[in-house]
Amino acid sequence: MTSGVVASDDPLAHQAYLGENQLQILRKYGTEQAVSDGDVLFVDGDHTYDLIVVLEGFVKVVEGYGKPDSDVIVTYGPNEFVGEMGLLTGQRVFLTGVASGSGRILRIPVEKVRSIMTEEPDLSELILRAFLFRRALLTTRGSGLTLVGSRFCAGTRRLLELLARNRLSSRWVELEGSAEVEAWLQELPVPSEDLPIVLVPGHRLLRNPSNRELLTALGLTEVEEEASNRDDVCDLLVVGGGPAGLAAAVYGSSEGLTTTLAEDTALGGQAGTSTRIENYLGFPAGLSGEELAARGALQAKKFGARIKLAARATQLSSRDGIHAVTFENGETISAKSIIIATGARYNRLPLDRLAQFEGAGVFYAATQMEAQTCVGRTAVVVGGGNSAGQAAMFLARTCARVYIMIRGDSLASSMSRYLIDQIEHHPLIEVLSNTEVTRLVGDAQISAVEIRHAGTGAMSILDTCGLFVFIGAKPATEWLGGQIAVDKHGFVLTGPDLPQDIVRKLDRAARDDTGDNLGQVPNPIIMSGLAHVKRLIEHDVCRCLECGNESARDILNMYDRAPRRAVRLQVDLSGRECPSDQIVQNNVEPQAR
Numbered sequence: 001m002t003s004g005v006v007a008s009d010d011p012l013a014h015q016a017y018l019g020e021n022q023l024q025i026l027r028k029y030g031t032e033q034a035v036s037d038g039d040v041l042f043v044d045g046d047h048t049y050d051l052i053v054v055l056e057g058f059v060k061v062v063e064g065y066g067k068p069d070s071d072v073i074v075t076y077g078p079n080e081f082v083g084e085m086g087l088l089t090g091q092r093v094f095l096t097g098v099a100s101g102s103g104r105i106l107r108i109p110v111e112k113v114r115s116i117m118t119e120e121p122d123l124s125e126l127i128l129r130a131f132l133f134r135r136a137l138l139t140t141r142g143s144g145l146t147l148v149g150s151r152f153c154a155g156t157r158r159l160l161e162l163l164a165r166n167r168l169s170s171r172w173v174e175l176e177g178s179a180e181v182e183a184w185l186q187e188l189p190v191p192s193e194d195l196p197i198v199l200v201p202g203h204r205l206l207r208n209p210s211n212r213e214l215l216t217a218l219g220l221t222e223v224e225e226e227a228s229n230r231d232d233v234c235d236l237l238v239v240g241g242g243p244a245g246l247a248a249a250v251y252g253s254s255e256g257l258t259t260t261l262a263e264d265t266a267l268g269g270q271a272g273t274s275t276r277i278e279n280y281l282g283f284p285a286g287l288s289g290e291e292l293a294a295r296g297a298l299q300a301k302k303f304g305a306r307i308k309l310a311a312r313a314t315q316l317s318s319r320d321g322i323h324a325v326t327f328e329n330g331e332t333i334s335a336k337s338i339i340i341a342t343g344a345r346y347n348r349l350p351l352d353r354l355a356q357f358e359g360a361g362v363f364y365a366a367t368q369m370e371a372q373t374c375v376g377r378t379a380v381v382v383g384g385g386n387s388a389g390q391a392a393m394f395l396a397r398t399c400a401r402v403y404i405m406i407r408g409d410s411l412a413s414s415m416s417r418y419l420i421d422q423i424e425h426h427p428l429i430e431v432l433s434n435t436e437v438t439r440l441v442g443d444a445q446i447s448a449v450e451i452r453h454a455g456t457g458a459m460s461i462l463d464t465c466g467l468f469v470f471i472g473a474k475p476a477t478e479w480l481g482g483q484i485a486v487d488k489h490g491f492v493l494t495g496p497d498l499p500q501d502i503v504r505k506l507d508r509a510a511r512d513d514t515g516d517n518l519g520q521v522p523n524p525i526i527m528s529g530l531a532h533v534k535r536l537i538e539h540d541v542c543r544c545l546e547c548g549n550e551s552a553r554d555i556l557n558m559y560d561r562a563p564r565r566a567v568r569l570q571v572d573l574s575g576r577e578c579p580s581d582q583i584v585q586n587n588v589e590p591q592a593r
């Protein structure tokens with residue numbers, strides 16, 4: 001073990017010095033304890049740990065505790081506190097805290113830390129900023145779990161994306177070109193079909209884990225699952241944990257609704273990968289996507305929202321006014337209302353060999369993970385929106401040169417003015433207008449792109465080791481399976497975009513037949529009562545999605561045979577000539593007969 005006490009002005013301790021008043025406040029939440037030299041305060045592999053405030057003496061934070069190559073990565077002294085983001089997110093502990101010399105500490109359990117984060121604004125700000133700062137340093141250092149896999153393997157790329165999007169500090173050991181790794185694998189032993197593998201401190205070896213398995217091993221799913229009662233019907237289920245979903249969860253739970261937020265990959269969504277968001281209300285100095293996600297999650301939890309990670313919604317259904325979402329692992333959550341905030345997935349360039357180079361030089365995000373590929377070299381960013389601009393600014397910190405390729409004449413129509421100004425003044429960034437990528441060049445890894453100038457038709461080759469693609473995205477609504485009205489691009493229709501004739505029709509039908517006051521007509525539109533069904537069949541062109549029948553008599557006969565069965569009808573609202581993208585599908589449930 002490395003010995004010696006590192007001075008407390010170590011960068012990991014940055015911003016973490018507590019004044020006497022702050023210590024007084026913290027004492028209300030914790031318990032004081034005497035410690036002796038070598039006492040282990042928390043150990044890697046533990047499920048969670050307390051916030052440790054050093055009152056007297058020192059506490060060392062050790063990586064690989066007890067192993068021959070263990071390393072003291074920081075030492076905290078009096079008036080400093082020990083901890084990083086994982087304490088708030090519930091991540092399994094990956095470092096060890098050891099007392100150095102005798103002293104006194106204040107132990108604050110994690111649930112009390114959560115209370116501090118919501119009850120003590122000054123301390124909450126100090127702790128959050130220090131935790132984020134320390135997480136960034138640990139990410140640069142590569143502390144935490146180790147992923148071993150080939151850059152050409154889809155499983156490795158999937159896990160790398162998961163780690164990056166969750167902003168998890170980790171080390172990636174590439175198979176290629178490392179005799180040491182090969183020897184290591186033979187020793188474990190791991191057959192090649194089990195790769196990639198992940199080593200999480202304190203957990204068994206994971207062989208090509210699913211996203212869910214890895215997040216569970218890290219402790220990021222279990223806690224929330226235990227807390228939730230799966231038999232409950234919650235007031236509000238929010239699907240998708242990007243900024244929109246987090247905001248919906250905050251507002252829902254703060255209004256006293258029992259709220260569950262279900263997210264497939266990582267809280268923060270697309271914004272979570274942003275290095276700097278400058279136009280978010282209330283943050284004039286800007287904030288990182290990581291900070292936005294952390295703040296949003298804390299706020300939602302403060303009001304009692306349940307957060308489920310690694311929860312990919314695959315199906316939506318409705319019955320008796322209760323909606324249910326089924327998830328990839330077979331679980332179902334029922335809710336009185338559902339907010340769909342599943343955002344969008346990135347568009348891809350229509351190029352040969354694209355799939356081969358994805359993760360091997362073609363990227364859809366520019367985080368520290370991807371940027372490593374291009375340090376000191378040339379990067380090409382495709383796209384003219386804000387995400388492309390931010391990526392270029394971020395890459396220019398470490399690349400020798402960054403090109404932004406756009407098909408149009410200028411960035412003016414697609415990028416915010418503040419970003420254009422930054423790009424124009426940046427000595428390492430150049431905008432290539434009226435250009436497009438026509439070919440990817442390289443063997444295992446991208447080495448160049450062929451580009452065409454739209455005006456002249458001239459072709460040229462641009463050497464690069466990274467193509468960063470930011471050309472928009474498609475709505476992630478395919479899982480709705482036709483239960484919801486969407487436009488021809490797949491965007492969910494809401495408010496005034498919802499076809500007015502169906503709004504009126506359903507409103508009228510509801511009043512005529514049941515006296516129900518539908519008030520607002522939601523999307524999806526749920527019909528109950530045979531009279532409603534008859535009305536739709538009589539007045540519109542309908543096709544039963546179950547049996548394919550179009551005739552009203554056939555469909556009604558089907559109800560007679562199986563009266564309690566839900567039957568989905570496809571309703572053409574504007575006549576037989578109407579194009580298919582205007583067809584709305586309704587879930588029609590015959591019940592009251």
Ligand SMILES: Cc1cc2nc3c(=O)[nH]c(=O)nc-3n(C[C@H](O)[C@H](O)[C@H](O)COP(=O)(O)OP(=O)(O)OC[C@H]3O[C@@H](n4cnc5c(N)ncnc54)[C@H](O)[C@@H]3O)c2cc1C
Binds near residue numbers: 279345476
């Ligand atoms: C690099 C980058 C930088 C950006 N910078 C800015 C900026 O500075 N300012 C700005 O205003 N905007 C910025 N944007 C755009 C901004 O991030 C998006 O507009 C915003 O994230 C959209 O929020 P959302 O919640 O609607 O969707 P998303 O952020 O797309 O979030 C949707 C979430 O739903 C989840 N999801 C999808 N399908 C399912 C499913 N079936 N089940 C469960 N969960 C699912 C996804 O995993 C995702 O987390 C940036 C985007 C990027 C990529």
